[in-house]
Amino acid sequence: MPRPRPSTRTARATPTCRLHSPPTERSSTSTATSASSRWSSSPRPRTWAGCSTPSRPSARSRAVQPRAWASPSWKRCWCSTVGSATPPSPTTSCRRPSTCPPSRSPPSSSSRSLALPSAPRASASHPASLRRLLWSPPSAQPPNSTSPTCRSDRPTSHSPEREMTHEDLRIDGDRLLRRISDLAAIGPIGGGGSCRLALTDEDxxxxxxxxxxxHDLGLDVAVDGIGxxxxxxxxxxxxxxxxxxxxxxxxxxxxxxxGNLGVLTGLEVLETLTERDIETEHPFAVAFFTDEEGARFPPDMLGSLVYVGGMGLEEALDIIGIDGAVVGDELDRIGYRGPYPCPGPAPHAFVELxxxxxxxxxAEGVTIGAVTGVQGISWTEYTVTGQSNHAGTTPMHLRHDAGFAAASIATHVRGLATRMGDGQVATVGRLxxxxxxxNVVAGSAVLTVxxxxxxxxxxxxxEADLAGFVDDLAAAEGVEITDRSLARFEPVVFDERVVDIVAATAERLGHTVNxxxxxxxxxxxxxxxxxxTGMVFVPSRDGISHNPAEHTDADDLMAGADVLLQVMLAVDRATLDGGVPS
Incomplete structure (x- = not known):
């Protein structure tokens, strides 16, 4: 077993609860109810940590406010006056800080089919930080008007020979690509990529x-305490x-x-169902989770980890980032610390594209990956403390060189992965x-493995091999090496029933599957x-990701999106009463 990883972070004072209040139409006791009751009156076979009663909303409440989830209040949406310290009142999904019209009814089958335009992109006169305050969605157009969102030429209607079925449904590829492009334009970097580190202004x-x-689609939007x-x-x-x-x-x-592909395709799935006025047995939901990358605040998958109860909310809010920022403070600053408790309610099933x-x-010429699971992850930060000294006058055998020790760890990690074979990967990503x-011998070094x-x-x-090497290295070089675990997740095996549905659906749609x-x-x-749970993969050109050159052909994007749509419909009809496999 690997040895324990001591924490080097000083404990911070933990507030009792740092959540905004939910909309006033929820009863005062609703937040104390277990999260599972929001989707089912029967308890789940799982114990969930509760959350103390939220405090009043701060004076920095944002215009985009969450709404109740799958409940009768989906018929309303929420907005508030910017800077108001009072709870929002039910209004239309207006982005303006004033003159909101009264509550509106849910869209009819005719008005649901309209695709409303997205908010205008930032300009010199309307910077991105003000876009949410200055734009209000246009009123719904008549059903026979031309939608401002172009329609795809890909066939989605039924043939003359037979009635259209759910199996004939396809997503609007052009609309999906436009949304991907619009989102990529926020935090742009050279080469067509984006930089939106978690909880920054760009995020x-x-x-x-x-x-x-x-909100434009009339969906019921909720934000929880981790954002x-x-x-x-x-x-x-x-x-x-x-x-x-x-x-x-x-x-x-x-x-x-x-990441963006999975969120925006999920939105496209829900819009496709709404356009066709298709009612599903279960509610359908699309989510985006906070700090999946872990690039600013470790560990990775932080938001989803808190959502399922794998980390307590207060512990997550106290995490300090690589730039000294604190998760809770940054959520407050950008206005995305929501009122809904963590952990959140468990879905019927989850499928990610x-x-x-x-x-x-x-390399194998395959279009769709039916993902069977995710490999285990171990992140460790090492701090090496040696002695800073003159590079010209200090003999080699008298040095306590932190730079050499760090380089030795890096080369050992590479050799370790090579010896263990293809199943093992190892990376020193930060040094x-x-x-x-x-001209100075390094006195200290920090690196991640x-x-x-x-x-x-x-x-x-x-892990044990590396830990033993580090101990021997510290003794041999006369340096001190401490370590801190940043993330540790065991390998995960996905539900075979969902994996089978993904594979069968891809084959039915005419795609090759691996x-x-x-x-x-x-x-x-x-x-x-x-x-x-299951996942759908589409190919990455040259296997490149975390790089502006990241690319997937449009045909493969559309194939994955159509598979996701059909998999969700199949899971909606499937009996998954067995819950999570042990």
Whole structure:
């Protein structure tokens, strides 16, 4: 077993609760009710940590306010006056800080088919930070008018020979690609990529845009205490929803598809069902989770981890980022610490669409990956303390060189992965030296090691091997080396029933399929703790991701989107009463 990883972070004072109050039409006792009761009156076979009663909303409440989830209040949406310290009142989904019209009814079958335009992009006169305050969706157009959103030429209507069925449904590819492009334009970097580190201004602007699209579709939008956003379309029954989603935060050198594809395709699925006036048995939901990348605030998949109860909310709110920022403070600053408690209610099932972020599908000429699980992840930060000294006068055998020790760890990690074979990967992704001068022996170093394996016992073996090497290195070089665990997740196996549905659906739609594990971490691996879960992969050109050059061909994007739509419909009809496999 790997040795314990001591924490080097000083404990911070923990407030009793740092949540805004929910809309006033919820009773004063509703927030104390278990999260599961919001989707089902029967208890789940799982104990959930409660959340203390939220406090009043702060004076920094934003215009985009959450609404109740799958409940009769879906017929209303919420907005508030910017800067108001009072709870919002039920109004239309207006983005303006005043003159909101009264409550509106849910869209009719005719008005639901309209595709409203997205909010205008930022300009010199209307910066992105003000877009949410200055734009209000236009009024609904007559059903026979031309929608401002172009329709795809891909066939979606029934043939003259037979009546259209759910199996004939396809998403609007042009609309999906436009939304991907619009979101990628927030936090743009060279090469066509994006930088929206979690809870930064750019992340806030991306959230605002996606939440605007959710409100435009009349979805019931809720924000929880860690900033996860879930939008629900009602079904025939008030039961746990079939959920999809992913994340919209990026690494510093992010592409335009990682995470974004899953969220925006989920939105497209719900819009397609609404356009066709199709009622599903379960509610359908699309979510984006906070800080999936973990690039600013470790661990990765933070939002979904808190959502399923894997980490307490207060512990997550106190996490300190690589820039010294604190999660809770940043959620307050960007206005996305919501009123709904964590953990959240478990869905009926969760299915995530994602780019592969690897070369396997493209190399094998396969269109769809039916993901069988996610490999285990171990992140460790090492701090090496040596002695800073003159580079010219200090003999080699008398040095306590932190830079050499850090480099030795990096080369050992590479050799470790090579010896263990293809199932093991290892990366030193961050390395900092101090004083970082050309003529000074480094006095200290900080580096991170990322170990991954699909086999838990092999991953533990790799951790033990590295720990032993670090101990020997510290003694040999006369340096002190401390470590801190940043993330540790065991390998996850997805529900075979959902994996089978993904594979069968892809084959029925005429696509080649490969059953495969994921080398990257995903929000789906967290949701697998509480509900049947699966994933759909589409190819990544040259296996490149976390890079502005990240690319997936449009045909593959459309194939994955259509598979997701049909898988969600199939899961809606499927009996998954067995819950989470043990």
């Amino acid at each position: 806030r602007d991306g959230r605002d845009l996606v939440v605007t699209w959710m 996860n956003v879930v939008a629900v379309r009602p079904g025939r029954t008030d039961t746990p929803p079939v959920m999809t989603g992913s994340h919209i935060d990026t690494v510093r050198t992010g592409g335009r598809y990682d 994602h780019i592969e972020q690897g070369p396997v599908l493209e 900092e030296l101090h004083p970082d001068l050309v 990322d170990l991954r394996n699909t086999d838990e016992s092999l991953l533990q073996g790799a 059953r495969m594990p994921s080398g990257a971490g995903h929000d789906a691996q967290m949701l697998a703790r509480v509900c049947p």
